[in-house]
Amino acid sequence: MSKGLYLWLWIMLTPAIGQAGVDMSKLQGLGEISYHQLPANDPQQPPYHIYVRLPVEAKADPARRLPTVYLLDGGANFAALAGYYHYLRLGEEVPPLILVGISYGTDDWRKGNRRSHDYTLPSAEREHWGGAEAFDQWLQQRLIPLVESTYPSDPDRRVLFGQSLGGQFVLHEAMFRPWRFWGHIASNAALHGNLERFLADADRNPDSLPLLFVSGGSEDTERFAEPRARWVARWREHPDPPFRLKVVELSGETHFSALTTAFRQGLRWLFPAAAPVP
Secondary structure: OOHHHHHHHHHHHHHHHOOOOOOHHHOHHHOEEEEEEEOOOOOOOOOEEEEEEEOOHHHHOOOOOEEEEEEOOHHHHHHHHHHHHHHHHHOOOOOOOEEEEEEOOOOOHHHOOOHHHHOOOOEOOEOOOOOHHHHHHHHHHHHHHHHHHHOOEEEEEEEEEEEOHHHHHHHHHHHHOOOOOOEEEEEOOOOOOOHHHHHOOOOOOOOOOOEEEEEEEOOOOHHHHHHHHHHHHHHHOOOOOOOEEEEEEEOOOOOOOHHHHHHHHHHHHHOHHHOOOO
């Protein structure tokens, strides 16, 4: 992560942990942000740090239920996308949304970042992978109930956004828990360690098909791009896929630079009525 992004993250989050003397109201693009600490299901693990950004519409019409975007790797992605969302709203490209960032509070696995465990299905090559089922249960039992009981969040319009291994977890939810989220945005999904499981059959939501936006940077490394291309080919050729699939190549984007472009294009596909007419 760049020094600039670390500085941005520090400026944004220090008030939430009690730092005095920083006036966040002048960073109007961030909107209204609330903080929660949620325990992991495993008491031996450190807690998750949850950041929630409310749009102005939440106060203007408290009875209105709003779509909610859950951001994996929130320690970085919430910091990058909370202000970017403000610009998308100024341009009326997306509807009013609640943003929920799920943060480990660190990039270092030795200090508690469990993304490579939480976001993945098991892999014979990586013994620390394989926690996706447990993380899904944590979402169901702890995070989603907190958000939907505290904020005007629409349970029928939950969206999950993930980058890299976070994108693997997005595919996991769309394929094996298709009733958990209505919309899914997988940016540069990393399937290099357990692709075969994602090429097998998926579960089907009997009530409605989940929406799944999958994007990859044209300059992503072969390590990630080749397994993703195999996944795309498998499900594009499926005679009756268990989700509505949109696949986009993001020209000129690398594995990490694709973040904001995937966020914007994914939301515009999920909410086409909100985008301005060209």
